[in-house]
Amino acid sequence: xxxxxxxxxxxxxxxxxxxxxxxxxxxxxxxxxxxxxxxxxxxxxxxxxxxxxxxxxxxxxxxxxxxxxxxxxxxxxxxxxxxxxxxxxxxxxxxxxxxxxxxxxxxxxxxxxxxxxxxxxxxxxxxxxxxxxxxxx
Amino acid sequence: xxxxxxxxxxxxxxxxxxxxxxxxxxxxxxxxxxxxxxxxxxxxxxxxxxxxxxxxxxxxxxxxxxxxxxxxxxxxxxxxxxxxxxxxxxxxxxxxxxxxxxxxxxxxxxxxxxxxxxxxxxxxxxxxxxxxxxxxx
Amino acid sequence: xxxxxxxxxxxxxxxxxxxxxxxxxxxxxxxxxxxxxxxxxxxxxxxxxxxxxxxxxxxxxxxxxxxxxxxxxxxxxxxxxxxxxxxxxxxxxxxxxxxxxxxxxxxxxxxxxxxxxxxxxxxxxxxxxxxxxxxxx
Amino acid sequence: xxxxxxxxxxxxxxxxxxxxxxxxxxxxxxxxxxxxxxxxxxxxxxxxxxxxxxxxxxxxxxxxxxxxxxxxxxxxxxxxxxxxxxxxxxxxxxxxxxxxxxxxxxxxxxxxxxxxxxxxxxxxxxxxxxxxxxxxx
Numbered sequence: 001x002x003x004x005x006x007x008x009x010x011x012x013x014x015x016x017x018x019x020x021x022x023x024x025x026x027x028x029x030x031x032x033x034x035x036x037x038x039x040x041x042x043x044x045x046x047x048x049x050x051x052x053x054x055x056x057x058x059x060x061x062x063x064x065x066x067x068x069x070x071x072x073x074x075x076x077x078x079x080x081x082x083x084x085x086x087x088x089x090x091x092x093x094x095x096x097x098x099x100x101x102x103x104x105x106x107x108x109x110x111x112x113x114x115x116x117x118x119x120x121x122x123x124x125x126x127x128x129x130x131x132x133x134x135x136x137x
Numbered sequence: 138x139x140x141x142x143x144x145x146x147x148x149x150x151x152x153x154x155x156x157x158x159x160x161x162x163x164x165x166x167x168x169x170x171x172x173x174x175x176x177x178x179x180x181x182x183x184x185x186x187x188x189x190x191x192x193x194x195x196x197x198x199x200x201x202x203x204x205x206x207x208x209x210x211x212x213x214x215x216x217x218x219x220x221x222x223x224x225x226x227x228x229x230x231x232x233x234x235x236x237x238x239x240x241x242x243x244x245x246x247x248x249x250x251x252x253x254x255x256x257x258x259x260x261x262x263x264x265x266x267x268x269x270x271x272x273x274x
Numbered sequence: 275x276x277x278x279x280x281x282x283x284x285x286x287x288x289x290x291x292x293x294x295x296x297x298x299x300x301x302x303x304x305x306x307x308x309x310x311x312x313x314x315x316x317x318x319x320x321x322x323x324x325x326x327x328x329x330x331x332x333x334x335x336x337x338x339x340x341x342x343x344x345x346x347x348x349x350x351x352x353x354x355x356x357x358x359x360x361x362x363x364x365x366x367x368x369x370x371x372x373x374x375x376x377x378x379x380x381x382x383x384x385x386x387x388x389x390x391x392x393x394x395x396x397x398x399x400x401x402x403x404x405x406x407x408x409x410x411x
Numbered sequence: 412x413x414x415x416x417x418x419x420x421x422x423x424x425x426x427x428x429x430x431x432x433x434x435x436x437x438x439x440x441x442x443x444x445x446x447x448x449x450x451x452x453x454x455x456x457x458x459x460x461x462x463x464x465x466x467x468x469x470x471x472x473x474x475x476x477x478x479x480x481x482x483x484x485x486x487x488x489x490x491x492x493x494x495x496x497x498x499x500x501x502x503x504x505x506x507x508x509x510x511x512x513x514x515x516x517x518x519x520x521x522x523x524x525x526x527x528x529x530x531x532x533x534x535x536x537x538x539x540x541x542x543x544x545x546x547x548x
Contacts, residue, residue, distance in 0.1 A: 013310075013318065014318075015306075015309065015310050015313055015318070016309060016313065016431045016432065016433070016437060017306050017309065017310070017431065017437055017439070019431050019432035020427045020428065020430050020431065020432070021188075021427065021430035021431070021432065021433075021434045021435075021484050022188070022194050022196075022255075022427070022432075023255075023432045024257070024432075026427060026428055027168065027172075027196075027197045027200070028165040028166070028168035028169050028172070028428070029165070031164065031165035031168065032165050032289075032291050035164075035165070035289065035290060035291065036287075036289050036291070039289055039290065044287065044288075044289070044347070044348035045348055047347075047348065048346075048347055048348045051158075051159070057159050059159075059164075059204065059207070060164045060204055061203065061204060061205075062201075062202070062203050062204075063164070063200070063201070063202045064199075064200070064201045064202075065199070065200045065201075066198065066199050067196065067197055067198055067199075067200075068198075069257075070196070070257050072322075073318070073321075073322055073432050074318035074319055074321065074322045118159075118160075120161070120206075120207050150447075150455065151455075152443075152446065152447050152450055152455070153294045153295065153296070153300060153446060153450065154294065154300055154302070154443050154446065154447070156294050156295040157290045157291065157293050157294065157295070158290065158293035158294070158295065158296075158297045158298075158347050159290070159295075160295045161295075163290060163291055165291070169426075169428050172426065172427060172428065173424075173426050173428070176426055176427065181424065181425075181426070181484070181485035182485055184484075184485065185483075185484055185485045209459075210295050210455070210458075210459055210462075211455035211456055211458065211459045295462075296462070296468050296470075296529075297529075298470075298531070301442065301446075301470075301471045301474070302439045302440070302442035302443050302446070303439070305438065305439035305442065306439050309438075309439070325432075325433070331433050333433075333435075333438075333478065333481070334438045334478055335477065335478055335479075336475075336476070336477050336478075337438070337474070337475070337476045337478075338473075338474070338475045338476075339473070339474045339475075340472065340473050341470065341471055341472055341473075342472075343531075344470070344531050392433075392434075394435070394480075394481050
């Protein structure tokens with residue numbers, strides 16, 4: 001059994017841009033909010049440094065998403081994120097979206113990310129990054 | 138075993154808008170291309186009529202996606218789509234993305250869609266629509 | 275000369291999704307950030323109420339935008355917004371984007387919005403809304 | 412007076428992704444369609460080669476857009492493009508969007524693009540590219 005991190009909370013407000021004419025959020029946008037939340041956990045500045053100085057980045061290998069409820073314009077949703085480190089190459093993220101005052105998630109996702117170099121080859125995460133991520137447990 | 142439809146092919150050109158600074162397509166956009174392909178299979182005009190005249194639409198309930206290879210600016214990808222009708226409420230779509238001249242898919246997805254009314258309640262697909270979809274086998 | 279409102283500040287973090295393979299923000303996204311900022315000035319809940327209860331909304335009629343500098347991944351930009359009420363139908367918004375620690379704007383825009391009903395006919399803003407907007411001066 | 416190119420026609424189908432909950436295309440997306448049309452005029456492969464081999468690309472410096480009519484889901488719009496070469500650094504594009512069977516444009520735009528290197532410095536277009544563009548007149 002892997003060690004799961006603490007739960008991170010990340011608020012996202014739903015704007016016109018996020019919805020489609022059926023009146024709710026257009027479903028691919030959920031993957032965007034999950035991605036933003038992960039960028040906050042790792043840290044945007046750290047991601048920029050990894051890319052610029054070590055030509056390393058993260059790519060989504062697998063995503064499984066269940067949309068249980070529509071999300072609406074003007075909602076401020078709570079994106080909840082936990083993750084574990086499966087190996088030096090791979091992290092697995094359990095993420096959920098809660099509408100305001102909701103007790104059950106509107107969207108649930110499990111996302112596998114791999115570390116890659118700029119040639120898009122699977123590459124081990126640097127020890128320094130592994131240590132930083134492990135501190136989140 | 139369910140009867141799978143024929144395979145539909147739908148070309149998508151990759152523009153600046155589809156990529157991110159790491160140089161490849163930003164992964165949520167794959168779900169957009171899969172959605173466009175499904176809209177072509179059902180027919181945009183038919184979808185518009187369903188919504189405007191019968192307040193019926195489709196929502197993605199589950200999506201599973203595996204990204205095996207990066208897709209690049211200026212690629213014209215082939216989105217391949219097959220589906221089956223699981224019930225009067227639910228269709229299941231097997232979709233893949235092939236880069237030019239590729240023999241293996243860059244992205245593979247299985248997507249479950251449900252039929253809903255404008256109150257977002259699960260609703261049976263009209264018989265007429267069921268008949269139209271069944272003709273695709 | 276029209277009375278200009280106070281200046282509103284609205285922070286936006288730049289994520290992978292905002293950039294393209296050239297390494298900077300893809301220019302149509304600037305219009306998204308300006309739109310989000312206007313939604314905050316008017317209030318998302320107020321906009322939702324206008325749409326649901328009075329079938330009123332705002333549409334962009336004209337936009338003029340000058341992009342003077344590229345904006346990068348991980349920037350937290352400051353979207354600055356001032357506006358004036360030209361008539362019961364039309365508001366004019368002066369908006370700028372500043373990169374962190376910048377003294378000059380990276381992007382400057384002037385945007386004209388009109389009030390419309392759900393049939394997309396030009397419609398006067400309700401007096402209540404006019405009063406709320408005027409309080410921002 | 413500058414020499415205007417021939418008019419290029421580029422069809423774009425409007426999908427769920429393009430609309431917002433007010434029922435029409437979300438206005439920043441018009442700038443995307445104009446960008447796609449320009450990419451087709453210059454040629455995506457040519458743009459990719461310019462970027463990869465000469466670290467050259469185009470950036471939008473100014474955009475003026477007037478949205479005269481809403482565009483709807485399932486429309487197949489005609490994006491009409493003409494341009495002229497103002498200098499070795501700058502091209503000016505007159506672009507319009509026509510809804511099906513329309514006699515007047517729904518959206519009109521004038522867009523100024525500049526040629527830049529990967530350090531985002533203004534750079535002259537190569538003579539070869541100037542010659543290719545001039546052939547479009």
